[in-house]
Amino acid sequence: MTAQASFNPKAFRDALSTFTTGVTIITTRNSDGEPIGITANSFNSVSLNPPLVLWSLAKSAFSLEAFSANKHWNVHVLSTEQEALSGLFASRGEDKFAGIQLEKGINDIPLLGNCTARFQCRTAFMYEGGDHVIFVGEVLGFDKSELPPLAFQSGQYALAARKPREGVRLSSIEEHAPECSYTEDLLGYLAGRAHYQLVAFLRTLLQNHKLDEHAFFVLSVLSIQDKLTLEQINHFVAYTGREVNLALMAFLQKQGYVVLEHRDGKDRYVLTAEGREVSLEHVALAKAVEEQVTEKLGAGDTQALKILLKRLITATDPGIPDLWVAEPTEKSA
């Protein structure tokens, strides 16, 4: 932490932006009755009794006139689904409201849908705030949905990964012995345990179908991309570190899950109707497990976990081919 000798505007903005905020869109109508809306993250609550909230608007903003003239405005706390809307209302576009379904709020002020929370307000005070005007509004009405809210930090959209009050510890040991360097905090351990515990929910169903995790991967790959050569299958499951051999494929053939076809001069494996059925059963169960997890973690936190796992996967990707692209590239042998 080093003090800033002089006031560098970028450094000041960077320091300010470390303070996490939600994202809101604030709407009103101008004197012509046209809807006006801007994205703001300067919102905050002020008072419970009377119910007051505040936000600030740049004096240079095009919408200042409208917000100064019309005492009524609505604050929309955006949900994670509304990132694109946030970008739209942060722009200087003319036609921000085109194609957007509006509800009628108090005094005919536009209300947007699919938000996390909404506050319908009437200006109580307008205060001097340097290059901004601080609007303090009395809350006349509000509502709230169960949609997880969008957050913003250091110039990036974010999702809040909440920490339970009691903290999260897997082990009851507070401080691990220093010489024991393998702790529950190791990312690799956590990813592995999460993976295996999720697979454990599928185990009975897998066993009923005489499948192990490895064979399940092969069926999953074929359920997305059919007619693959053994080489292509291996290309897609190589990241698991285990090779798919002819014996495994012969076993899957014997079970009636795949058939071997000769196409384009190559031996290709094709999922049978039964193989597809079995694969879909497992995906359905995996989705049911995910729903249970979402219920326990909350929708926003599950979404945050998925985003972070995708970023981890991208950061550690050894170059796995895109399984969802129609034509898989064939590696020359």
Added chain:
Amino acid sequence: MTAQASFNPKAFRDALSTFTTGVTIITTRNSDGEPIGITANSFNSVSLNPPLVLWSLAKSAFSLEAFSANKHWNVHVLSTEQEALSGLFASRGEDKFAGIQLEKGINDIPLLGNCTARFQCRTAFMYEGGDHVIFVGEVLGFDKSELPPLAFQSGQYALAARKPREGVRLSSIEEHAPECSYTEDLLGYLAGRAHYQLVAFLRTLLQNHKLDEHAFFVLSVLSIQDKLTLEQINHFVAYTGREVNLALMAFLQKQGYVVLEHRDGKDRYVLTAEGREVSLEHVALAKAVEEQVTEKLGAGDTQALKILLKRLITATDPGIPDLWVAEPTEKSA
């Protein structure tokens, strides 16, 4: 989303708390020169030129007198390490500053260490805000560290899981075909791929030591808890879905990684010096991989990922025994 018919204070607070915020501690000195500090999440930036920030304080607050009398106060944007400090300064405790090392800020106002950012301010305006007073301060000095900031949402501490501007997609296919129900968005797929990609970094080292992932788990368990029976080892690695058998243990003995000892009437496996050495090498590599990931994701996002994985593990825990507890319970056969 349903409108509130009447103004229920709890419902209003719940709706307001969906707006994510950072957490700050704001300090000053009272007329006796004693340090005063309170936790506030009503902070926000107002103006860049002149540099202004604001926050609000309950009129009923004990510290109102001090903040009204002393024009100087410091805002500390708390880091994820300072959750306990946040709780301390949110309480009515007498001796909040006991044992806390303070730096001297402008006008002798206390500065706390280990924050994400700090703003040294002088009151520019005090505004009426219902049951709160709104303090607008001119920023006289500020600094910023690289520590990830603490967030707060819906009454819980949180960490922001940031989303890159370009989004995160593993597949280049925007919309998966509806009949293809196995998508890259499936939590189980993401956890599995994350796990295997992390293990992939260890593969060469594992192969050099003639170990597969399964054998590596056994060594890891023994590096934390030594002198385990085969049954106990299986108890700890059961979540992987693979059984440890005598053949694997015999192989590890042959490699010189473990020895079998007869203690307390049971056959127990003990890690040799070489076994411990090998295990530590793998943990060191896993930590190096984790550091690389942290560099790419950022310290805050890596921390958020770990918290979410721990919550996922807790939510799906089939009852795995605590490996870090000194005395493992022995399951009767």
